[in-house]
Amino acid sequence: MTDNKWYLSTGNEADTVISTRIRLARNIAGIPFPSRMSAQQLSEVNRLVKNAIFSDPSAKDEYTYVEMDSLNSVTVAAMVERHLISPEFARMTDGHALILSKDESVSIMICEEDHIRIQVMCAGLDLKGAYERADKIDQLLGSHINFAFNERLGYLTECPTNLGTGLRASLMLHLPALEACNAIDRLSATVDKIGLTIRGTYGEGSKALASMYQLSNQVTLGISEQTAIDNLAAIAMQTMSQERAARESLDRDTLDDAVYRSLGLLKYARSMSGSEFMELISKVRLGIATGLIKEYSLATVMQLIIECGAGAVQEAARREMEPMERDRKRAEIIRTRLAS
Amino acid sequence: MTDNKWYLSTGNEADTVISTRIRLARNIAGIPFPSRMSAQQLSEVNRLVKNAIFSDPSAKDEYTYVEMDSLNSVTVAAMVERHLISPEFARMTDGHALILSKDESVSIMICEEDHIRIQVMCAGLDLKGAYERADKIDQLLGSHINFAFNERLGYLTECPTNLGTGLRASLMLHLPALEACNAIDRLSATVDKIGLTIRGTYGEGSKALASMYQLSNQVTLGISEQTAIDNLAAIAMQTMSQERAARESLDRDTLDDAVYRSLGLLKYARSMSGSEFMELISKVRLGIATGLIKEYSLATVMQLIIECGAGAVQEAARREMEPMERDRKRAEIIRTRLAS
Numbered sequence: 001m002t003d004n005k006w007y008l009s010t011g012n013e014a015d016t017v018i019s020t021r022i023r024l025a026r027n028i029a030g031i032p033f034p035s036r037m038s039a040q041q042l043s044e045v046n047r048l049v050k051n052a053i054f055s056d057p058s059a060k061d062e063y064t065y066v067e068m069d070s071l072n073s074v075t076v077a078a079m080v081e082r083h084l085i086s087p088e089f090a091r092m093t094d095g096h097a098l099i100l101s102k103d104e105s106v107s108i109m110i111c112e113e114d115h116i117r118i119q120v121m122c123a124g125l126d127l128k129g130a131y132e133r134a135d136k137i138d139q140l141l142g143s144h145i146n147f148a149f150n151e152r153l154g155y156l157t158e159c160p161t162n163l164g165t166g167l168r169a170s171l172m173l174h175l176p177a178l179e180a181c182n183a184i185d186r187l188s189a190t191v192d193k194i195g196l197t198i199r200g201t202y203g204e205g206s207k208a209l210a211s212m213y214q215l216s217n218q219v220t221l222g223i224s225e226q227t228a229i230d231n232l233a234a235i236a237m238q239t240m241s242q243e244r245a246a247r248e249s250l251d252r253d254t255l256d257d258a259v260y261r262s263l264g265l266l267k268y269a270r271s272m273s274g275s276e277f278m279e280l281i282s283k284v285r286l287g288i289a290t291g292l293i294k295e296y297s298l299a300t301v302m303q304l305i306i307e308c309g310a311g312a313v314q315e316a317a318r319r320e321m322e323p324m325e326r327d328r329k330r331a332e333i334i335r336t337r338l339a340s
Numbered sequence: 341m342t343d344n345k346w347y348l349s350t351g352n353e354a355d356t357v358i359s360t361r362i363r364l365a366r367n368i369a370g371i372p373f374p375s376r377m378s379a380q381q382l383s384e385v386n387r388l389v390k391n392a393i394f395s396d397p398s399a400k401d402e403y404t405y406v407e408m409d410s411l412n413s414v415t416v417a418a419m420v421e422r423h424l425i426s427p428e429f430a431r432m433t434d435g436h437a438l439i440l441s442k443d444e445s446v447s448i449m450i451c452e453e454d455h456i457r458i459q460v461m462c463a464g465l466d467l468k469g470a471y472e473r474a475d476k477i478d479q480l481l482g483s484h485i486n487f488a489f490n491e492r493l494g495y496l497t498e499c500p501t502n503l504g505t506g507l508r509a510s511l512m513l514h515l516p517a518l519e520a521c522n523a524i525d526r527l528s529a530t531v532d533k534i535g536l537t538i539r540g541t542y543g544e545g546s547k548a549l550a551s552m553y554q555l556s557n558q559v560t561l562g563i564s565e566q567t568a569i570d571n572l573a574a575i576a577m578q579t580m581s582q583e584r585a586a587r588e589s590l591d592r593d594t595l596d597d598a599v600y601r602s603l604g605l606l607k608y609a610r611s612m613s614g615s616e617f618m619e620l621i622s623k624v625r626l627g628i629a630t631g632l633i634k635e636y637s638l639a640t641v642m643q644l645i646i647e648c649g650a651g652a653v654q655e656a657a658r659r660e661m662e663p664m665e666r667d668r669k670r671a672e673i674i675r676t677r678l679a680s
Contacts, residue, residue, distance in 0.1 A: 253668065257610035268604025270597035328593065 006105035007082075007302045011124015014298045015289035016240040018172040018212060019123055021083070022130040024138050025157045025166035026116040027148040033158040034111040039095055042111050046097050049110050052144035053099050053137075063106070068096040074320060077311030083121065085109055106137065113158045114166075116141065123302065125236065127169055127229050135225075154221070161218070165225050169232050170216030172201055173239060176286045177246035179211045187242075191235055195219035195228075210278035210305075211286075215239065247290055259287030263296075267338050271324070272331040277308050300337065307333050346445035347422075347642045351464015354638045355629035356580040358512040358552060359463055361423070362470040364478050365497045365506035366456040367488040373498040374451040379435055382451050386437050389450050392484035393439050393477075403446070408436040414660060417651030423461065425449055446477065453498050454506075456481065463642065465576065467509055467569050475565075494561070501558070505565050509572050510556030512541055513579060516626045517586030519551045527582075531575055535559035535568075550618035550645075551626075555579065587630055599627030603636075607678050611664070612671040617648050640677065647673050 011017070027033065028048065031041055050065050068076070068089075076090045084104060089096065089112045099108040109117040118141075120134040141147075148156040154164040162168070178184055188198050198215045200208025215236055217228045262283035266272075272280075285301045287293035306312060313330045314321050321329060351357065367373065368388065371381055390405050408416070408429075416430045424444060429436065429452045439448040449457040458481070460474040481487075488496040494504040502508070518524055528538050538555045540548025555576055557568045602623035606612075612620075625641045627633035646652060653670045654661050661669060 253611065253664075257671070260608040260610050261605055264604035264606075264608025265601055266604075267608070268600040270600050271593065324593075331597075 004103050005306075006103045006122055007306055008299050009123045010297065010299050011122055011126055013125040013240060014123065016174055016243050017125040017236070018174055018302065019121055020126050020130045021168075021170045021172070022120045022127070022134040023168040023170075024116075024118040024134050025114040025155065025162045025168075026118070026138065026141065026145075027156055027158070028115045029146045029148045031115065034113065034115065035158060037111070042095050045115050046095070046110050048145055049099065049108065049116060049141065050097075052141045053108065055140075055144060062101050064100050064102065066098050066100055068093045068098070074311060074314040074318075078309065078315040079311075081309030081311045082306055083107075083119075086112060088112060106133070108137070114162070116145075123299075125171065125233075127171070127233050131169065131225065131229055162220055164221035165223070165228060167220055167225050167228055168216055169229050170214050171232065171236050173198075173213045173215055173236070173243070174211060174282070174285055174289070175213050175239070175243050176211035176282055177250055178239075178243050179208070180250065181246055183242065183246065184208075184213070187239060191215065194231060194235065195223075196232060196235055209275055210282035212282070247286070255286070255290065256292055259283050259290075259292050263287065263293060263338075266334050268335070269331045271327045272334065273323075273327050274308065274310055274330070277330060277334070278305075281305060281308075296338065304334060304337055307337065344443050345646075346443045346462055347646055348639050349463045350637065350639050351462060351466055353465040353580060354463065356514055356583050357465040357576070358514055358642065359461055360466050360470045361508075361510045361512070362458075362460045362467070362474040363508040363510075364456075364458040364474050365454040365495065365502045365508075366458070366478065366481065366485075367496055367498070368455045369486045369488045371455065374453065374455065375498060377451070382435050385455050386435070386450050388485055389439065389448065389456060389481065390437070392481045393448065395480075395484060402441055404440050404442065406438050406440055408433045408438070414651060414654040414658075418649065418655040419651075421649035421651045422646055423447075423459075426452060426457075428452060446473070448477070454502070456485075463639075465511065465573075467511070467573050471509065471565065471569055502560055504561035505563070505568060507560055507565050507568055508556055509569050510554050511572065511576050513538075513553050513555055513576070513583070514551060514622070514625055514629070515553050515579070515583050516551035516622055517590055518579075518583050519548070520590070521586055523582065523586065524548075524553070527579060531555065534571060534575065535563075536572060536575055549615055550622035552622070587626070595626070595630065596632055599623050599630075599632050603627065603633060603678075606674050608675070609671045611667045612674065613663075613667050614648065614650055614670070617670060617674070618645075621645060621648075636678065644674060644677055647677065 028045060031037065031045060053059055053063055079085050080087050080090050082104060084100060084107045085098060089109050097110050105121050107119045118134050118137050120130045122130050150156055155166040157163050157166055175184065178187065191198050195218050196215060197218050198213050201212040201214045215232065217232050219228065262280040266280050266284065281301055281304055284293060285298065288296055288298055288301065307316065308330050310326060313326050313333060316333060317329055368385060371377065371385060393399055393403055419425050420427050420430050422444060424440060424447045425438060426449065429449050437450050445461050447459045458474050458477050460470045462470050490496055495506040497503050497506055515524065518527065531538050535558050536555060537558050538553050541552040541554045555572065557572050559568065602620040606620050606624065621641055621644055624633060625638065628636055628638055628641065648670050650666060653666050653673065656673060657669055
């Protein structure tokens with residue numbers, strides 16, 4: 001990993017919004033969906049997408065065409081953690097490929113569930129910026145490729161939940177204070193009613209690890225891209241206000257202690273599981289966002305989250321590791337990062 | 341507190357022995373025991389002891405005569421924590437006094453349970469040195485005062501458990517590894533059989549806070565001072581060996597992690613109870629003793645233990661404090677001490 005990655009920058013409203021993600025699903029007219037396509041058709045789609053993206057010679061400076069066959073399992077696991085590919089795509093090796101921008105903000109999975117999945121990520125809140133970037137890539141592809149499109153339905157996709165715009169816009173929110181006052185369930189019920197959904201980004205079950213929640217649109221049919229994004233932005237603004245108010249109402253002394261204890265453990269532990277790390281880094285993030293911790297930045301927190309996934313830790317060690325060894329390596333990565 | 345206190349030095353066998361304490365109980369012939377004496381007799385004993393100690397003009401450079409009435413409750417509580425006075429003596433204000441050496445290694449309580457309680461403390465293991473110092477003070481007092489002494493019984497004391505030598509020799513041991521392998525109960529049963537006792541120095545019930553145990557002689561009658569001390573030293577050496585062997589058998593990685601997590605919490609917490617502090621500092625002490633932590637010394641640990649008692653914290657703040665405020669102040673003291 002080099003230092004120009006998108007997650008090393010600090011975006012807008014970073015106190016509560018970790019990142020923005022836009023995803024567009026597209027398929028090519030006249031070719032079966034990936035679930036029913038031949039190896040030859042897969043290779044044809046790869047070629048079409050690759051040629052479209054690299055039709056501009058300068059695209060070589062920005063993008064890389066990555067064949068999944070060329071990656072070892074540790075690298076693939078780390079890519080899943082960085083949301084560059086889906087867990088499903090990670091299992092698709094034979095002949096599959098993706099196109100990746102060097103800063104990792106753009107990822108185009110070829111023949112995942114749909115022929116083309118364009119994803120744009122950026123730090124903080126920037127739905128408009130991320131959408132415009134995805135739209136530009138969509139238009140470039142559209143100028144070379146004949147998309148499967150129906151006047152009445154819109155873009156055709158493998159799964160009916162993506163029919164229409166093929167757009168999934170999502171925000172990764174950091175909501176530790178709303179979580180602490182048990183306000184997530186109510187929030188979830190509210191957003192459901194207006195075609196959005198909120199769920200834990202990490203961890204299983206209802207409680208999100210690290211208090212990180214993904215707020216995204218559910219409806220893609222009968223609604224414009226603009227409306228979907230506007231709805232999401234409106235609810236996000238409201239949620240951010242609520243989270244900020246809830247942070248204000250936390251007992252400052254208790255918060256101060258919890259935040260610094262977490263930092264102390266991160267800086268000194270010699271072994272750390274992924275779930276403990278997420279719990280502690282969430283508190284540190286809250287500490288930075290509320291101004292209690294001044295010696296570290298939100299970008300450092302984001303960098304650590306990226307570096308501390310099980311896949312990333314093994315990628316750093318360039319080999320597979322047993323959990324105990326991995327936990328020690330993770331602790332070492334954290335100490336090194338926080339020592340600087 | 342200035343920097344020349346006895347507990348700031350590092351004694352022998354400091355990895356397992358925190359401190360040595362010698363106490364001699366003496367009474368004055370012809371004066372009733374403190375429990376039955378008049379205010380006038382109390383004042384007479386004060387005068388006799390004071391005059392004896394300060395008979396040498398140079399004693400003024402070494403000792404201070406402290407009237408309990410002159411001390412506020414916060415200072416008294418801190419003195420109990422530093423073992424300069426007993427909790428019982430702390431409640432004896434009216435007319436009571438003690439003589440204290442400036443480095444706090446010598447404390448002579450006047451009219452606690454007995455007329456005279458000479459106490460000598462030193463860092464690490466030094467029963468011989470501490471006893472010789474106590475003996476010298478005993479001889480000085482004996483050259484001015486006629487002690488209550490019986491040829492057959494030895495020194496007469498209020499409580500029969502002190503009759504004879506009036507000697508209590510004790511070692512404060514740090515036994516985290518023996519405690520971790522549940523070896524304390526067996527050790528306790530063994531030492532009981534040979535007239536010694538071992539008990540937690542801090543905390544209630546059987547489990548000692550901070551894994552600190554006081555090993556001391558129980559028998560004072562029909563045994564010479566030398567034999568009592570030799571027995572204690574022999575059992576101490578054996579216990580120290582066992583503790584060291586137990587430390588060797590601990591899993592190094594687990595120890596490393598536990599030790600550094602404790603250090604991290606001490607360095608970063610914003611609020612810390614006395615009991616949590618003791619638990620953490622015990623691990624840090626073990627870390628220093630086993631060579632895992634090199635950036636701090638055992639003397640710093642001892643200093644912190646002295647500084648972090650509830651009384652000491654309030655003494656530092658020069659006022660009484662509610663527990664929550666005290667916990668924050670304690671955390672601040674720890675951070676400051678460990679930052680240097």
